[in-house]
Amino acid sequence: xxxxxxxxxxxxxxxxxxxxxxxxxxxxxxxxxxxxxxxxxxxxxxxxxxxxxxxxxxxxxxxxxxxxxxxxxxxxxxxxxxxxxxxxxxxxxxxxxxxxxxxxxxxxxxxxxxxxxxxxxxxxxxxxxxxxxxxxxxxxxxxxxxx
Amino acid sequence: xxxxxxxxxxxxxxxxxxxxxxxxxxxxxxxxxxxxxxxxxxxxxxxxxxxxxxxxxxxxxxxxxxxxxxxxxxxxxxxxxxxxxxxxxxxxxxxxxxxxxxxxxxxxxxxxxxxxxxxxxxxxxxxxxxxxxxxxxxxxxxxxxxxxxxxxxxxxxxxxxxxxxxxxxxxxxxxxxxxxxxxxxxxxxxxxxxxxxxxxxxxxxxxxxxxxxxxxxxxxxxxxxxxxxxxxxxxxxxx
Numbered sequence: 001x002x003x004x005x006x007x008x009x010x011x012x013x014x015x016x017x018x019x020x021x022x023x024x025x026x027x028x029x030x031x032x033x034x035x036x037x038x039x040x041x042x043x044x045x046x047x048x049x050x051x052x053x054x055x056x057x058x059x060x061x062x063x064x065x066x067x068x069x070x071x072x073x074x075x076x077x078x079x080x081x082x083x084x085x086x087x088x089x090x091x092x093x094x095x096x097x098x099x100x101x102x103x104x105x106x107x108x109x110x111x112x113x114x115x116x117x118x119x120x121x122x123x124x125x126x127x128x129x130x131x132x133x134x135x136x137x138x139x140x141x142x143x144x145x146x147x
Numbered sequence: 148x149x150x151x152x153x154x155x156x157x158x159x160x161x162x163x164x165x166x167x168x169x170x171x172x173x174x175x176x177x178x179x180x181x182x183x184x185x186x187x188x189x190x191x192x193x194x195x196x197x198x199x200x201x202x203x204x205x206x207x208x209x210x211x212x213x214x215x216x217x218x219x220x221x222x223x224x225x226x227x228x229x230x231x232x233x234x235x236x237x238x239x240x241x242x243x244x245x246x247x248x249x250x251x252x253x254x255x256x257x258x259x260x261x262x263x264x265x266x267x268x269x270x271x272x273x274x275x276x277x278x279x280x281x282x283x284x285x286x287x288x289x290x291x292x293x294x295x296x297x298x299x300x301x302x303x304x305x306x307x308x309x310x311x312x313x314x315x316x317x318x319x320x321x322x323x324x325x326x327x328x329x330x331x332x333x334x335x336x337x338x339x340x341x342x343x344x345x346x347x348x349x350x351x352x353x354x355x356x357x358x359x360x361x362x363x364x365x366x367x368x369x370x371x372x373x374x375x376x377x378x379x380x381x382x383x384x385x386x
Contacts, residue, residue, distance in 0.1 A: 030291055034191045046187055053183045080238065084267050085184040088289045 006141035013134045022127055027090030040142075044135045050089050051128055057082045058121065065113055075113065076105040082120075093123045172229070174302040175199040179209045179235035179247065180265070185288070189234065189265075192295045198232075198302075206242030206250075209235065215254050230260050231302045236288075237266035237273065245277060252281045263298060265290055 001009075018025040028043070035042045057078055064075045083098035097120040104112030176198045180186045186202045193200045203209050210216040213230065233251060237244040244264050252258045261283035266273065274285045283301070286294050 027289055030289070031188070033292055034188075034195055036195070039191070042191060046184060049187055050184050077240070080267075081182060084182050084238075084288065087267060088182070088184050088188055090289075 003141060006137065010134070010137045010141050013130075013137055017130060017134065021092045022130055024090035024092050027087070031089065041135075044138075047089060047131055047135070050085055050091075053085060054082065054124060057085075061117065065110070065117065070108075070110055070113075072105045072108050076102055079105065091124075091127055094120060094127055097123050173197055173199045174231040174299065175201070175229055176232045176234060176302075177209060177212060177230050178202040179204075179206060179233070179239070179244065181205060181236065181239045185236065185265075185290075189290060189295075192290060192292060193234075195292070196295050196299050198299065201230075206235070206239060206244065206247035209233070209247055210242075210250060213251070213254070213257055215250060215257070230257065232261050232263065232298060233257075234263045234265060234286075234298070237264050237277070238268075245273075245280065248277060248280050248282055261298075261301060 017023045018028070031043045031046060061075065061078045061082070064071060064078060079098055079101050083095055083102070086095040086098060097116065101113060101116035101120055104116050174197075176193050178186065178189045178193065178200055180189060180202070181204050183204075186204065190200045190202045201212060203212055207216065233247075235244040235247055242250075244266075248262050248264065251260065251262055258281075262281065263284045263286060264277045264282050265286045265288050267288040269287045277285055284298070
């Protein structure tokens with residue numbers, strides 16, 4: 001595939017992510033604006049950081065969720081942290097599921113929290129796959145450019 | 148007094164014994180956020196806006212950095228430390244941004260440093276509390292480049308005109324030159340003989356957008372807390 005085709009694929013993937021509400025275009029574009037020649041992969045770096053950090057937060061959340069008695073305030077705190085990160089990268093669907101989880105925390109509904117956490121993780125993973133694909137395409141398009 | 152802002156600034160700088168390196172340095176911002184992702188983003192936002200950044204993950208570490216942590220005071224003096232802005236998240240485990248703000252405002256060395264609060268939640272009561280405690284501005288996350296550029300403006304403002312006291316404090320309110328900056332000056336300067344504080348030409352300045360973080364001048368007798376644009380917005384909208 002030549003450069004143009006690859007670049008077109010990158011653009012299409014990006015549009016898809018926006019149109020399907022995986023990503024908030026406003027926030028994602030903000031992050032893209034922080035990229036320059038010296039930092040061409042900032043967005044990918046941030047996303048990588050997000051996923052690394054997510055793992056840590058999920059662990060904390062699960063620990064809190066499966067301890068007895070459940071400290072819903074703590075649970076809410078952890079999810080609040082995670083939700084903040086999703087907001088920073090513009091991950092709309094994940095963020096919405098986080099809000100659902102927080103609702104269940106407020107209601108001290110343990111079962112609700114368990115189900116909501118599952119959905120959070122599902123959206124989180126789906127987005128990850130899409131983003132990995134997007135960044136890979138981007139790199140491929142870039143590589144071809146350099147040749 | 149001279150209408151030419153540049154000339155009067157130079158005279159002022161001589162009075163204040165400003166050395167050129169101080170003025171031409173990049174602004175140094177202390178960023179405080181427990182979120183790794185947000186820290187990276189704010190760091191990048193600030194760097195791309197030509198600021199030096201020190202990013203820490205807690206209020207406690209921020210105080211340690213500033214030499215204000217009572218328990219872990221450094222034996223090395225922090226007199227030479229120049230911090231032009233402190234930007235902190237509100238919700239943090241341990242010490243909240245609000246608590247950090249209070250500690251900074253209680254410090255003689257750093258109370259003049261502008262402190263900006265960031266929060267993912269747009270809670271009016273929270274904003275109020277922070278502004279009342281002396282926060283310069285309150286930014287709802289996620290922080291945008293436009294927000295940082297705005298912050299940069301009031302750091303640049305203070306730096307262009309110079310600093311009166313030594314030891315890390317940038318006094319944004321007191322030494323602004325209206326001709327240079329197209330902004331009216333604010334209430335009383337700490338230099339009684341300062342020519343700058345008396346020159347206020349509101350007609351010259353463009354009316355700042357309400358979302359701007361520039362502090363508009365209140366009349367000399369009103370409290371400085373009215374200078375906050377968010378507070379003014381609230382008052383304007385009050386029935």
